[in-house]
Amino acid sequence: MPEPKPEGRVARRQRRNRAALIRSARDVMAEKGVDAATMLEIAERADVGAGTVYNYFGSKDELAVAVLETLMHELAVRIEKVTDTFEDPAQVYAFGIRRVLDTATTDPRWEQMLHRSEVIADAIFRTMGPFAIRDLRLASTANRFRVSNPELVWRMTTHTIIGASLAITKGEVPAAAKNQIVARMLCMTGLDLDAASELAARPLPDLPPYIEGE
Known part of the structure; x- marks a missing residue:
């Protein structure tokens, strides 16, 4: 070669x-x-x-999306540092989507771009997809999820995250409903609502800081 x-x-x-x-x-x-x-x-x-x-x-919006993509990649790396310690592959994916939802509703750089929902959902799909799709496959292989098309599940999840984040930041849905939102997203993996709710309610370890160059 x-x-x-x-x-x-x-x-x-x-x-x-x-x-x-x-x-x-x-x-x-x-x-x-x-x-x-x-x-x-x-x-x-x-x-x-x-x-x-x-x-x-x-345009400035195009540059703002590029900034968000760097933040998304950094977030994915920080999530991975935590989830590498988990034994349950389903918890890996659940923790990831919860932390993305948390960040989208608390980081001003994300919040200010949420109105461009289609663009931001696509950015999440592309930038964080390699991590999330891998986690969906691993959980399915372990018989924790039943996902035949992880790309489709992840794409649907990204749009749900952005829609829910918009509703939370506008005050239309309380932030306290995040566990319920995550549980509903987990149902897309084939889990029933009880199992998804238990997974969504598990403790959330803190994220470590991002070290440039990772």
């Missing part, structure tokens, strides 16, 4: 610029919110030309 070609100077610069813009946008949006953040301020903080940002992102 031929070795991959080394990354060229232009490609390295483009990768660094894109990463710098995402880091800058992440900081600015955390400080001011998505709506108040400006592309000019983001570009200046990333130390790139004002017009350069549009070479990588067509």
Whole structure:
């Protein structure tokens, strides 16, 4: 198998610029919110030309989604550090979807993008899918779940998470109902409501901090 070609100077610069813009946008949006953040301020903080940002992102919303995708990946890594200690593969998946729901309803960077539900659900599907789909398969192999199409179950779950998060952040559904919401999502795996409710009510260990580079 031929070795991959080394990354060229232009490609390295483009990768660094894109990463710098995402880091800058992440900081600015955390400080001011998505709506108040400006592309000019983001570009200046990333130390790139004002017009350069549009070479990588067509709009502020597109950049905000890229920021969210980095946060989603970090969350998946943090979840995995906890669930690696679980013996029950069904609990691995249940803990994951509960923590995603918690984050979507408490992290302002997620909350401010929830109105773009289809875009955010797709981002969760793509970014966290490799973890969630693997967990669905492992739980099915262990006969804890009955899932023949894990991709479909995960896609339906992502839309449920975003819909429920919107309802919670708007005050239409109480945050105290999260266990019930998670239980209903677990029913999509083939569990009956009693088993799903027991799984959803299990203790939730704290998430460890994310270490850059993981």
